[in-house]
Amino acid sequence: MIPAPFDYVAPATVEQAVRALAGGGEDARVLAGGQSLLPVLRMRLAAPTLLVDLSRVTELTGVRDDGDSLLIGAMSTHHDLHRDRLVAGHAPLLGLAAGAAADPQVRHRGTLGGALAHADPAGDLPAPVLALDAVLVCTGPGGTREVPAAEFFVDHFTTALAPDELLTHVRVPKLTGWGARYEKFNRMAQTWSIVAVAAAARVSDGTVTGARVALTNMGSTPVRARGVEEALVGQPATAAAVAVAAARAAEGTDPPADRDADAGYRAHLARVLTRRALTGAVGA
Template sequence: MIPAKFDYARPQSADEAVRVLAEAGPEAKVLAGGQSLLPILRLRLSFPELLVDLGAVDALRGVRQERHDLVIGAMTSHHDVVEDPLVRLHAGLLARAAATVADPAVRHRGTLGGSLAHADPAGDLPAVCLALEATMVALGPQGWRTIPASEFFVDYLQTALRPDELLTEIRLPLTDGWGFHYEKFQRVAQAWAIVGVAAAVRLTPDGGTIAEARVGLVNMGARPMRAHLTETALAGAAATEEAIGRASTLAAEDTHPPTDLSGSAEYREHLARVLTRRALLAATGAA
């Protein structure tokens, strides 16, 4: 299908993009990599009056370290996230998950910020950033503001970004020394995850006890979520298959998975428990 008619702007800076968004009002849409937005436009599920293309805003690309944070520009592609040595060193879970997104063509065009702002609960990276306790940095007419990942994802395809705000960067606390793993189940390669689990685990110095665990869940509700009961059960527990197995049975509690052509809610709950166990065993090295 052919998208509905819209105007087009290609700002050269983040400040210019914000001015354009503020002047256009809520009927404007931001185009990052376009891997999520363009199919929606073609199907006429969205009718923006203005498309604001960020492709020329080079300042929104790249990775840098600032003290105890890893800072990733919102326009950094999935491919660059996967290949960046700083991401691999300080946020390995994000690099591992980004490597599973769709196919190489999509990973070269799609962007981290675009994926997060799209806020699809079946997307891989929102749940990963939730588990990593990321902070989103937004720029609007009133200036900068930071939004914790726990507050950023509001509902299905909805974030805390205002219509005149732009997601500019993602800040991740360094997770050096943490174990991590991303596990997902999908019908075929390159398809959306039926369920995915992002696990990050910090062990005590002797390696025998779990000091902290974070578990992000993909496609288990209208927004990405954390398996808080599993995380609580693992804090201070022995890093053993038995303890991880018990905690994983709680992974689907307080979730609201959808029922669709890919599986029922009950099936997704089962997958959440199984995949959480697999991800945690891999992250702790207890397998």
């Protein structure tokens, strides 16, 4: 199909992009990598009056060391994150999840900011960002504000981002020396996750001293598995301790039921994948 007619601008700076988005009204949309937006345009499931293309805004790309955190441009691609040295050293969980997303073509075009703003509960990047306690930097006509990942994801395909705001950067606290693993289950390669688990853990002298776990597609937003974290911290870094903690993975979740899996099967997958992810993260 052919998209409905729309106006198009390609600003060169964040300031120009914010001005264009605000001037386009409620029906203006932001074009990042386009991996989610372009298909719905072609099917006419969306009919924006204006597309604001961010591909020329170079200040929105790249990863920068910012002291205790990494500052990642929202237009950094999945491929960028998967290959970046700073991400590998200080936030490896994000790089692992980016490398597991879709296929090489999508990873070279899809962006971090686009994936987070799209807020698909089956997407690969929201859960790692939540697990890492990242902060999302949003810029609009009123200035810049920072939104914790725990407050950014509101519902299916819904975020705290205002219609006239851009997601410009993601600030990720450094977890240097932590182990990480991203476990994903899908029926076919390159498809959306039925369930996925993002896990990071810190081990000192054989004891788990820190744990971060978040789940994909176990609710209308990514879900932090707090029960698992509480059960594991302070325990020995053993397979037995991981198994006990992982048994709590489905607590507080509301998994969907669809043609791929019912809620009970997703809860089972969450426990199995959490055990696998934490086993890798703690080195058990």
